[in-house]
Amino acid sequence: MNEKNILKVDNLSVSFSMYKGFFKKENLEVVHSLSLEVNSGEVVAVVGSSGSGKSILAHAVMGLLPKNAHMSGNITYRGEKLDEIKRSELLGRKISFVPQSVDYLDPVMKVGKQVQGVYSTKKRQEDLFGKYHLDKNVEEMYPFQLSGGMARRVLVSSAMMESPELIIADEPTPGLSVEMAMETLNHFREMADNGAGVLLITHDIDLALNVADKIAVFYAGTIIEIADTRDFINGGIELRHPYSRAFISALPQNEFRAIEGVQPYAGIVKDGCSFANRCPKATDKCCGEIPIRSLRSGKVRCINAT
Numbered sequence: 001m002n003e004k005n006i007l008k009v010d011n012l013s014v015s016f017s018m019y020k021g022f023f024k025k026e027n028l029e030v031v032h033s034l035s036l037e038v039n040s041g042e043v044v045a046v047v048g049s050s051g052s053g054k055s056i057l058a059h060a061v062m063g064l065l066p067k068n069a070h071m072s073g074n075i076t077y078r079g080e081k082l083d084e085i086k087r088s089e090l091l092g093r094k095i096s097f098v099p100q101s102v103d104y105l106d107p108v109m110k111v112g113k114q115v116q117g118v119y120s121t122k123k124r125q126e127d128l129f130g131k132y133h134l135d136k137n138v139e140e141m142y143p144f145q146l147s148g149g150m151a152r153r154v155l156v157s158s159a160m161m162e163s164p165e166l167i168i169a170d171e172p173t174p175g176l177s178v179e180m181a182m183e184t185l186n187h188f189r190e191m192a193d194n195g196a197g198v199l200l201i202t203h204d205i206d207l208a209l210n211v212a213d214k215i216a217v218f219y220a221g222t223i224i225e226i227a228d229t230r231d232f233i234n235g236g237i238e239l240r241h242p243y244s245r246a247f248i249s250a251l252p253q254n255e256f257r258a259i260e261g262v263q264p265y266a267g268i269v270k271d272g273c274s275f276a277n278r279c280p281k282a283t284d285k286c287c288g289e290i291p292i293r294s295l296r297s298g299k300v301r302c303i304n305a306t
């Protein structure tokens, strides 16, 4: 095993069993054959439009999938299977999570106590609240008394309380000022520089470009490209997948050009490339199975990419 490997997600698929009508159940697969690694010292950003499966990936790692979800594939932490026993040992200590929804805060507990949790000290909580510009009186507040940005900073402080080796941050920046968002991401960067691995799910691609080593692009429930961050700058001409290039071109500082059509709902994706109906280069061959493959120091799920 690679000594530096902290998180390895191998061939993950997640489906939800849902009622269709009164009696009939159907299985909707919303994440398909997804593989991803996070090594010590790395910030891996995950980008992609809404509904593409980013939070499901985070929840699968954290063991937070709802009861009607079925998961296949392997998730390991430092080479060991991340099962319920391993999770109970690691979560909140070696692995920390910044959830996308502030609803994860306990509504009936003061936030200071909540952030201190089971293992940490008041001193550490005070230091972190200071670092995230949260006033002393915030400790005594209940979650409903916080603004969106304050709640977000409380969640981030909470994830930093121990010295995690793996941080899964699902949209840690909405509601924060640009300065505060950048400071938060820089803090993740620092932790990676000190040996942690960070999986950073974000819509703030501009900010992510400043701190990430690699970027994984999601589309309709799977990763269609993983590449070094440098491939995403200068308009993304180095990128391999037509969707990643379109995604980068749509940014305001680039051509601001949106692509026609919409991402299909991940649960109804059939065989073949899910981007084919929007892709200028699509051919009949795009209807077959498209495995992810290595190409120019990155990975791509496209048969036409060169």
Ligand SMILES: Nc1ncnc2c1ncn2[C@@H]1O[C@H](COP(=O)(O)OP(=O)(O)OP(=O)(O)O)[C@@H](O)[C@H]1O
Residues within 6 Å of the ligand: 016, 030, 048, 049, 050, 051, 052, 053, 054, 055, 056, 057, 066, 100, 265, 266, 267
């Ligand atoms: N509990 C659930 N039951 C059924 N489908 C679900 C459930 N949770 C999520 N989904 C579906 O799974 C897909 C992926 O959702 P997910 O929350 O991972 O998207 P996301 O990429 O995180 O989006 P966003 O950027 O908006 O946070 C969506 O189509 C969503 O409708």
Ligand code: NI
Residues within 6 Å of the ligand: 054, 055, 056, 100, 170
């Ligand atoms: Ni999400």
